[in-house]
Amino acid sequence: MGEYLGRRIVLGIVMLICAVLGPTNRAAAAGGNAQVELAEEPPLAALTFDDGPRAETTGELLEGLALREIPATFFLVGERIEGNEALLKQMKDAGHQIGIHTYHHVKLTEVNQEQYQEEIGKTRALLSQALGEGDYWLRPPYGIYDDNVKHWADSPLVLWSVDPEDWKDQNKERVVSHVVSHVRDGDIILLHDIYHSSVQAALEIVDELTDRGFCFVTVEQLLKARGQEPVPGESVSRVPSSSH
Ligand code: NI
Numbered sequence: 656m657g658e659y660l661g662r663r664i665v666l667g668i669v670m671l672i673c674a675v676l677g678p679t680n681r682a683a684a685a686g687g688n689a690q691v692e693l694a695e696e697p698p699l700a701a702l703t704f705d706d707g708p709r710a711e712t713t714g715e716l717l718e719g720l721a722l723r724e725i726p727a728t729f730f731l732v733g734e735r736i737e738g739n740e741a742l743l744k745q746m747k748d749a750g751h752q753i754g755i756h757t758y759h760h761v762k763l764t765e766v767n768q769e770q771y772q773e774e775i776g777k778t779r780a781l782l783s784q785a786l787g788e789g790d791y792w793l794r795p796p797y798g799i800y801d802d803n804v805k806h807w808a809d810s811p812l813v814l815w816s817v818d819p820e821d822w823k824d825q826n827k828e829r830v831v832s833h834v835v836s837h838v839r840d841g842d843i844i845l846l847h848d849i850y851h852s853s854v855q856a857a858l859e860i861v862d863e864l865t866d867r868g869f870c871f872v873t874v875e876q877l878l879k880a881r882g883q884e885p886v887p888g889e890s891v892s893r894v895p896s897s898s899h
Contacts, residue, residue, distance in 0.1 A: 660898070662785045666880040671709050671875065672720065677780060683796055685701040687866075695883055696896060697705060697868055697869065698761060698839075698840035698841075698867075698868060698869050698870070698898045699841060699867050699869070699870050699871075699872050699880060699881075699894075699896075700838055700840075700841070700842050700843075700844060700864060700870075700871055700872075701727075701728060701842070701843045701844065701871070701872055701873060701874045701876075701877045702725070702727040702728070702844050702846065702857060702860070702861070702871055703728045703729075703730065703794070703813070703815060703843055703844060703845055703846070703850035703874065704716070704726065704727060704728070704729050704730070704846050704853075704857070705730045705756055705794060705796075705845065705846075705847050705848075706730075706732055706735075706756065706760065706847045706848070706849050707729060707731060707732070707735060707847075707848040707849055708731055708735055708736065708739040708742045708743065708746075708848070709735065709739075709794065709848065709849040710738075710739055710741070710742060711851075712848055712849055712850060712851055712853075712854050713729075713739075713742055713848045713849075714742060714745075714856075715739075715854050716753075716848050716854040716857060716858075717745050717746060717749060719854065719857070719858040719861075720751075720857075720858075720861070722751055723858070723861055723865070724862050725865075725871045726749070726750050726751055726752070726871060726873050726876070727751050727752075727857075727871070727873065728751065728752040728753075728754060728813070728874045728875075729746055729751055729752070729753050729754065729848070729862065730754045730756035730793075730794035730813070730874045730899055731743075731754070731755065731756055731778065732756050732757065732758070732760050732778075732784070733754065733755070733757065733758030733759070733774070733777050733781055734758055734759055734760075734779030734837065735847070736778070736781040736782070736785065737781070740785040743782070743785045743786055744785065744872075749785050750873075751873065752792070752873035752874060752875050752876075753782065753789070753791060754791050754792040754793060754794055754810075754813060754874075755778045755779060755782070755791045755792070755793050755794070756757075756778075756793075756794050756796060757774040757775065757778060757795075757796055758773070758775075758777045758778045760796045761774055761796060762796060762797060762799050763795045763796070763799060763800050763801075763802065763804045764801045764803075764804070768803070768807060769844065771803075771804070771807050772807075775793065777817050778791075779791055780841060790810060790875075791810070792810040792813055792874065792875070792885070793808055793810050793811075793812055793813065794812070794813055794814070795814075795873070798814050798815070800812055800890070804888075805888035806888060807888075808887055808888045809887050810885065810890045811878075811885045811886060811887065811889055811890070812888065812889065812890040812891070813843070813874050813891055814843070814890050814891065814892035815843045815844065815845035815892055816839075816841075816842045816843050816892045816893035817833075817834055817837050817838055817842045817843070817844045817845065818844075818845045819833035819834050819845075819846070819856075821845075821846050821847055821850060821852070822828065822847055822850065822853075824899075825851075825852040825853070826852065827852045827853075827855045827856045827859070830846070830852065830856040830860075831852065831856045831859045831860055831863070833862050834860050835864060838864060838869070839893075839895065840895050840896055841877065841893050841894045841896060842893055843874060843877070843883070843891070843892060843893060843894075843896035844860070845859055874891065877894050878891065878894055881894045881895075881896060
């Protein structure tokens with residue numbers, strides 16, 4: 656009962672956020688249909704950005720997301736944090752989820768436990784210094800992990816279900832078209848905020864999917880909205896509403 660109630664409350668908050676903030680929910684705003692629209696759970700999607708922060712491009716992205724009041728999830732590379740603390744604060748203040756993408760962007764299957772702890776620990780320390788203690792979830796670089804990583808991890812391993820490979824050609828039109836033609840409810844979309852083309856693509860994706868009624872949430876909000884507990888070491892790549 657408590658769990659059910661909790662889930663309804665979280666869902667209510669998510670829908671309220673969408674209804675209030677999304678230019679999307681025009682139907683709801685139109686008046687008569689408001690009750691009908693709100694009674695149905697909107698499709699959710701989580702935008703995630705890897706390999707930053709990079710002042711030139713991440714700053715531009717944060718501005719675009721702020722204008723649209725859209726939350727996203729950022730997996731940061733530790734060695735890029737120093738000097739970008741103000742950007743991190745801006746991220747946190749805007750309600751974005753922030754996670755760890757290791758310190759040197761290493762393949763976690765190629766490190767021993769000591770190196771693993773250093774890669775995660777150093778990054779976590781920088782995040783804590785800039786933003787305070789927090790749950791900083793892990794996205795393994797390249798999505799590569801093994802049983803050791805599962806065992807060592809103290810957060811879920813956040814993967815993805817839509818990957819336009821934006822780094823390959825840095826072609827905005829292709830990236831937008833890939834994402835909007837593949838996205839389904841509960842998807843986690845992978846982009847890299849170190850490319851100008853990806854930042855532009857991300858904002859177009861937001862506008863297009865918002866028009867289609869999608870609601871954007873952080874990965875943490877996505878799990879909560881679907882009544883799933885984050886389990887350390889367990890991978891998460893998509894959380895559709897039918898999975899509970
Ligand atoms: Ni990466």
